Amino acid sequence: MRAMTDDGSGITGGRSRILEAVVDVIADEGIDRASVRAVAQRAGVSIGAVQHHFRTKAQMLEGAMAQLTALFEAQARDDAAAGAEAPDSPGGSARQDSPGDPLLVLRTMCIGLALVDEESRRLGGVWLDFVATSRVNEGLAGIHRSAWARLRGLFAYLISEIEPGHTGPESAADLLLASLDGIAVSRMTEPQYMTAERAQRLVEAALVAVRAVEGRRSSGAQS
CATH class of the missing domain: 1.10.357.10 (Tetracycline Repressor, domain 2)
Incomplete structure (x- = not known):
């Protein structure tokens, strides 16, 4: 498994950008720190933007x-x-x-x-x-x-x-x-x-x- 990259169909923008941020937070800080707030900060989006795609942390994971x-x-x-x-x-x-x-x-x-x-x-x-x-x-x-x-x-x-x-x-x-x-x-x-x-x-x-x-x-x- 290698780093997630943008090939035009991969991890970019919106939902996919948030998923990349989830993985980055877990890789750097552990799964316990992968809160909606932490993921939003890592992705550079609002908490509301994360919740638009994933209503709960469980769905996000x-x-x-x-x-x-x-x-x-x-x-x-x-x-x-x-x-x-x-x-x-x-x-x-x-x-x-x-x-x-x-x-x-x-x-x-x-x-x-x-x-x-x-x-x-x-x-x-x-x-x-x-x-x-x-x-x-x-x-x-x-x-x-x-x-x-x-x-x-x-x-x-x-x-x-x-x-x-x-x-x-x-x-x-x-x-x-x-x-x-x-x-x-x-x-x-x-x-x-x-x-x-x-x-x-x-x-x-x-x-x-x-x-x-x-x-x-x-x-x-x-x-």
Whole structure:
């Protein structure tokens, strides 16, 4: 997850500008400080302008969490496409993977979810604040459940595409998501230990492990 930016269709003006301010306040001060007043000040708008779009703080938080979910999904698609087009090295030839290569797409999403990149940690911390608050906020909990259900389904599909003989892609997707959650929490709470390099190694190890969960339907299946 990278910083929210204006690409002509993203976080600008009105409702979207306010959502960006919500994320900024949470990133800098924590979710407890994300009041309507604080968000209005950060966005440079009146309290009434915030309340025009979000009648309550809960609605405001739900809107911001939904926006982060959409942002991650869009970035994962963009990163997968960019990675497929990038040369292997300066002066090297272009990669042979297509933007739809399932392993490339899965790895890209895993790196984002595990907060491997330093720039991902800021928004990752916001997301973890949302997840923690979802324990007592059903609106946030619903957004999280929906997002993770989509991810589980997508991960299971990608794993079955990568390993056509895999007998348990759904279980593998569950294991992968649980692993990524743990890495992300560690990246936020103990970054001196869970460095980007260590996180990257664990992501790669998790990808290897889930591709072998419950084996394959036949010993002749190709990896």
